[in-house]
Amino acid sequence: MVVVRACRVLRFPGRLTPSDLEAAAEPVRVEIGEQALRGIRDCRAYVDEVVASGRPVYGATTGYGSLVGYHPRPDPAEQSQGLVDFLATGQGEALPPAVVRAMLLARTWSLAQGRSGVPPSVVSALVDALATPLAPVVPEYGSVGASGDLTPLAHAVAALMGRGEMFVGATRLPASVALERAGLAPLTLAGRDGLALVNGTSLTSAAAGLAGARALRSVAAGLALSALLAEVLGAGHEFTSERLLRAAGHRGGIDAAGYLRERLRGATPSGRRPLQEPYSLRCVPQLAGAVLGAARQATEVVTTDLNGVSDNPLFFPGEGEVVHGGNFFSQPVAFAADLLSIVLTQLANLAERQLDLLMDPHRSNGLPASLAAEPGRQHGLTGVQITATAIVVAMRRAVTPAAMQSIPTNQHNQDVVPLGTQAALSAYEQARKLRWVQGSLAVALRQAVHLGGREPGSAAGSELLARLAERVDPVDPDRPLDVDVRRAAGVLDELPTAPLAG
Template sequence: MIGRVAACHRFVHDILATDGSIYGMTTGFGPLVSFAGRAELSDQAENTLNHLSTGHGPDLDPAVVRAALLTRLWSLTQGRSGVSVPVVDALATMLRTDFAPAVPRLGSVGASGDLVPLAHAVQALRGNGFAYVGGVRTPADAALRAAGLAPLELDGRDALGLVNGTSLTAAAAGLAVASVARSLVVAQLLSALMADLLGCAPTYLSERLITAFGHDAASSVARRMRHLLAGSTPSSTRGLQEPYSIRCVPQLLGAVAGAVDHVTAVVDADLNGVSDNPLFFPEHGEVVHGGNFFGQPVAFAADLLTTAAVQMGNLAERQLDLMVDPHRNGGLPPMLATVPGEQHGVQGVQIAATATVDMRRNATPASMQSLPTNLHNQDVVPFGTQTALNALDQSRSLRWLHGALAVALRQAVHVGVRRPTSQACAAVLDRLVNVVPAIDPDRPLQTDVARAAELLDRMADEQALVP
């Protein structure tokens, strides 16, 4: 890979030596492409970064920024971007430390790459702005010294090569789809545990029934849930048909599974593609100017992922509502309180869960909210960065909702619901009991929900290894 990077960099400088024109090296940027750039390459690097260091808003999660820089590194190593070998080495060295640039959230339209956020990241690597090291936000030059890193040195192509791709969009979408895929497994675990606790007959998971539905992903979900409920004994006290939050789980989660598979394929392609402009093909003697930086594929996919995450959030909140309602939970005390009135069980958790499904308001697609900018050079944009970061936000809300539901299911056993009758569901409950004490008396539950969510992450990772 380093050989490809070096060969491409030599090719770029060979073109410059013959007075060839290369966008962003010999020219201005965007609609100013018809004007000459700065004469010195080091000045052109300043020209690139300074006019783009204009982001605002809260800092992105440092883990997201590091993921974006890892994605950028992988793209640059394909040997199509023309950057120098020291830049690639410097990114790899930085990722071996806990250094993370402080990058403001707002500024990218997901076209011409994630220009503004990546410019802030590169500025921090040069010692400008702010960065995190050891989890502490500090001036970037001090953070570099603390991490044992030297300030990054750039020429003109290095600067544009570092900012001119959709690496933040792809990285955020990758983190989001990984989280939602984990939550999909969690939703199956919790839905099975809830059905077992309530004594539901598993007929809604019938293989013949779901096969007739015609959707393979729903069949896969039902098969996993039949495995989880193997050996369970219906209570015979439930009605003929369960509420949709139980009965329609395989259909709902099957649709989510299909969406996750599609999004995963799109994000994988983006993470492994090259989204720069221009691209260099030394073996063909070509410099090709185009629009690979246009993040529309991930924008569409991330909006779909947000829709799937929000509907799983709706399901979790409705399942929680069912569990706290004495008219539908088999006669358990309201709010699963040990002594209703003196105690309030998961009442506060439910209120917070209802507030959390405000995630529905954030499900409006951004991928077609195009707004021209940049003197109409960017006359149509995908807003891919916004879609990917929004999907990541919703995945985190969904994870919290599952933690809240898990706390309620654990509390239900404490206030009188039967223990699970399937071996797999009993094992899930026992692990929850180990990390979440019974709510008796009332206590702040923020930490309990967080612990439950962390445990569910681990169980989902384990389940993902099971055929």
């Protein structure tokens, strides 16, 4: 049997946040309020009434996509099943289970708003799955972010029906076996259930939401590392001046400088550094502040999307309306996700240059070259720097915007597409890579102090250095450091972000 641990409770109606998406990596309990359940039931009854009247309803009385002018199968259940079948064509590596579970949570939130015409049993099936550790196996490629994330969601729906595969932790099992072990009955479809389940941008908004949450932690990590770098080098703190940043006027920069000042409280400059530091230190409030502002803006767009209804058509029983349109088109999130990819890459540029500053004895107040305990006999963090550089280059290459890479498909039914899914998954991947670059800088700072760099005088810097020292030993003699970089990244994940949430 699948063991379910204690889980977070999410209540609908309520505002879904990127933090909730992260929580869904583990079992979560979603509670749907009675009024919302009534709305779901009423909408389903209205859909049945409209279809019975002979009124045309896309996907219920018609074929799908470019075949809208053709008649559907007489049996609505077979029509729904056929939709899942012909869309389950994804290719590539399986998406991380945390992303897939976040996608299911986002789809639950959309359907629970009672505009899609599914019965409560469909919403309950998603809720029940989220309360377990299960995650459908969903291939990476298949969506252009228009008409919803059709193919990824079709694979997820198929798994909930007992077809395909599911992850239970790191184990990959036939979906039927995983459902049985979790005590879940396979999902059954009727009416337009299949279309309602796949016709939304839930993967796009979920992946972008996870990237947005990660971006906030990355800003906190970048600022904390910059403050520690200033202490290790003995740099002055003038670059964090509140008056300076308020004169510029950008809220992100003001908040970033405030975060730096708080972390530098108690620190004392050495007086031995140049009047003006390199931009990789002097301009941190401006750079990280711009990242912070952009991340906040992008996350606001994504959060709006998470709490909207993504489907077509939408049903409004109280007004007696069926409205056909394009609420499956992921353009807002596509732009937001591309912005996240860009700003995350600039944080990686900053961390890599700060790492280089520490490695160069001519700019580091005489720290040993390459942070080696015995330069020449040992090579310190040479390999770490080369790998960090390679990761930054990979991030730069991946940052090409996706949101305007439109290409027609589906016999020109989808003649302009936003490619939001690829934009969102790229942002999610950029966030993952940035952790490694910032982890590399963290290892370098720990090594710099070991080799004679100034001990931090601030409480925040001392605490961060102590936590790094607990997980990363000094490099003397040389040893493989791949695991150390990931351990250091884990320390950075634990830094406080509340002052930056905005």
